[in-house]
Amino acid sequence: MDWTRILINALEASVGLQAVVFALAAIGLNVHFGYTGLLNFGQSGFLAVAAYGLAVTVATFGLPFWLGIVIGLVGAVLLALLLGIPTLRLRADYLAIVTIASSEIIRLVVRSVTFEGTFGGSDGRQNFAAGFYSLNPYPKGNYNIGEFGFPERVMWILTVGWALVGLSCLIVLLLMRSPWGRVLKAIREDEDAVRSLGKNVYSYKMQSLIIGGVLGSLGGFVYALGQASIQPDIFGTDTTFFAYTVLILGGAARVGAPVVGAMIFWVILSLTDNVLNQAIDAGYISSSIINNTQVGQFRFMLVGLLLMILMIFRPQGIFGDRREIALDAR
Amino acid sequence: MPAEENEQIGQAPLAPTPRAETGTRRDRRDAAALALKGVPHEPGASKPDPIVVVDDMLRQFGGLTAVDVEHVEVQRGAITALIGPNGAGKTTFFNLLTCFDQPDSGTWTFNGHSLTGVAAHRVARLGMVRTFQLTKALSKLTVIENMRLGATGQRGENVFRALFRSVWRTQEGEITDRADDLLARFKLDTKREDFAGSLSGGQRKLLEMARALMVGPEMVMLDEPMAGVNPALTQSLLGHVKDLREDGMTVLFVEHDMDMVRDISDWVIVMAQGKVIAEGPPDSVMGDQRVIDAYLGSHHDAALTEEDEEQVLAEAEEALERERAENEEAKH
Structure with a gap:
């Protein structure tokens, strides 16, 4: 077994595209769920609207890259208004129902055959990222420290992605220590x-709802640009629940929690994936017990198990305040 | 509970500020009594200087009429108690007055403003602030943050200005000073940095009242301020309610504890089955036959026949059913 490779993969996962995307999605969710107590089960809808807003504007209509970003952001704001207007006057559970349904509606609409010309059906959209990579300041080549490192395209998206994560955390930090944030926490x-x-x-x-949705939508842009390709099924309910897992791992209502949560989440997935696969390949684990194709599913079971252990021994998450959890038990 | 021992500090005689001296307190009480002297002891009696006027307020939950008030006025600067047996509609009436619930019909005004169709938060901004029967301390906020939240017109509560601390820092300082003064007055200053959720029941009541005062209200509505409060703290709470009148505020409160009602109220409004059935100063109201009937039933001193018994039982069951329906309704 190649432990160096395993560790380098884990290290790359900790700062990789997925970690950035889920950190942004969870930062948005943190504003909704962690600070305001809004049960948004449709965060993937905000990511989808941003990603498709950009991809369709550029790939389908041939309009400029920056216009695509603007349309994606406007789309996220409109989605928040659309979800919020009918539900925010009602009890909390109505928002949960409406958001989970609407994110599925968005996914099913963009993958529908009827709109294949616009959204590209189940194949999604490609060829929209050129405008972004033309801005790439990194010269062509690999940027490595030893075996750890990324090629210039990945370096560019990760730079932008982590800058967005930093900016989002800063905004959340400033907002949540203000009287505005106090009202949210009181709500x-x-x-x-x-x-x-x-x-x-x-x-x-x-x-x-709008601010959290827009922050989450940044994750949609980063994903779309990082992969240079989007498919509708990326934006299923799994994405929302991974974002929740990330948030709870880190500890809700803590500014940095979604970032650390996302890094840990993807490191665990990378580690379990690599270790199990290599162990099977090397014959340490008989393929009659588990084979390579089953590893992908099995690692999520391990994440679930880890989350359960965390909730038992550290219910406040990694960064949470134990005193707060103790209040609930009173 | 470790908080228990701290409750005792609330028992100290109430003279935290010069204005709360007993002399002035008696003056205010006398002034209120004098103003209400000529008012007839009748339901719907008009007051010399009403702050709240209610006309034909009706609220039904399905077939049940929870509130059906023809006319009621609340005197400015006085402490008015709203009493009545369980299910009389007191809390519903309270919710209606503060716009936390909308009536099916009726008009009511506060300081001359009509409150029909007004949002609950606007009522608070107009100067009518309420507390709740089940105390709503914001558990995961500290005591001081609870207090700061109460202040109105905060610049930092706008999302764009919130980003720039320099815009709201000065105001936040002023708010904090005011909050600290109130906390000292309510003997909560030692709990300043604790989570509100860690306070005892009585301390939460105090906090809720102090927080309501941060709004700077003209009228304070207290829904069962004594419910679940340890007797040692009752006197202190009573003192605080009297202090509100002292500071020129009008108080309307719902209460079950008759001793408390007799002790602090200038005027009592009695509700039963959604209607106002009697009004008057505490002593006259408590001797009123209609009030005794409402609490105990009109035939409470006659022997029960078997038929009566069955009827009473049926009525009781019906009432229970109704209450359950009401609860269901309230939940939705």
Whole structure:
């Protein structure tokens, strides 16, 4: 077994494209769920709207790259308004139902045969990332430290991706230590109490939904540009629940938690994948017990197990405050 | 609970600020009593200087009429108690007045503003702030953050300005000073940095009241301020309610504890089955036959026949059913 390779893969996963995408998705969810208590089960919908907004603008209509970004962002804001207007006056569970349904509606619409000309059906869209890579300041080549490193295209998307992660964390940090963030946290605790103090709860919930949605949508852009290709099934409910896993691993309502959560999540997936595959290839594990194609599924079981262990021994997540969890038990 | 021992500090005699001296308190009480002196002891009696006026307010949950109030006025600057047996519609009436629930019909005004169709948060901004029967301390916020939240007109509550600390820092300082003063007055200053969720029931009631004062209200509505409060803290809470009148605020509160009602209220409004059945100063109301009937049933001193018994049982079951329906309704 090649342990160097395994560790380098894990290291690359910790800063790789998936970690960036899920960090951004979870930062958005953190604003929704962690700070405001909004149960958004359709975060993948925000990613999809951004990714498709960009891809369709460029690939289908041949319009400029920057216009695609603008359309994606506007799409995310509109989606938040569309989801929020009918549901935010109602009890929390209605938002959960509507968001999970709407993200599936978006996925099914973009993969439908009827709109194949626009959205590309189940094959999705390609050839829209040229505008982005033409801005690449890294000269052609591999940027390695030993065996760890990336080619120039990956370097470029990761630079932009991590810059976006940093910027998003900064925005969340500034917002959440302000009186605005205080209102959000109070709404999470009890919205009637906040209303009785003269705050327009509906408006704050809407602002939270929009901001979290837009932050999440950045993950959609990064994914689309990093892969230079999108397919509708990437934006299924799995994506939303991975983002929740990432958030809870890190600890909800902590600024840096989604970032660390995302890194850990993808490192675990990479480690289990590589270790099991290499162990099977080397004959340490008999393929009658588990074979290479089953590893992909099995590693998610391990993540689930890890999450259960974490919830038992550290219910507040890695960064959470134990005192807060203790309050719930009272 | 480790918080218990700290409750005792709330028992100290209430003279935290010069304005709360007993002399002025008696003056305010006398002023309120004087103003209400000529008011007839009748349901719907008009007051010399009403802050709240309610007309023909009706609220039905399905077939059940929870509130059906023809006319009620609340005197400015006085402490008015709203009492009545369980299921009389007191809390529903409260919710309606503060726009946390909308009536099927009726009009009501606060300080001359009509509140029909007004959003609940706007009512608070107009100067009518309420507390809740089940205390709503914001558990995972610290006590001081709970207090700061109460202040109105905060620049930093706008999402764009929130990003720039320099815009709201000065105001935040002023708010914090005001919050600290109130915390000292309510003897919660030692709990400043604790999570509100770690406070005892009585301390939460105090916090909720103090937080409501951060809004700078003209009228404070207290829904069962004594419910679940340890008797040692009751006197302190009573003192705080009297202090509200002291500071020129109007108080309307729902309560079950008759001793408390007698002790602090200038005027009592009695509700039963959704209607206002009696009004008057505490002593006259408690001797009122209609009130005794409402609480105990009109035939409470006659012997029960078997038929009566069956009827009572049927009525009781019906009432239970209704209450359950009401609860169901309230949940949705």
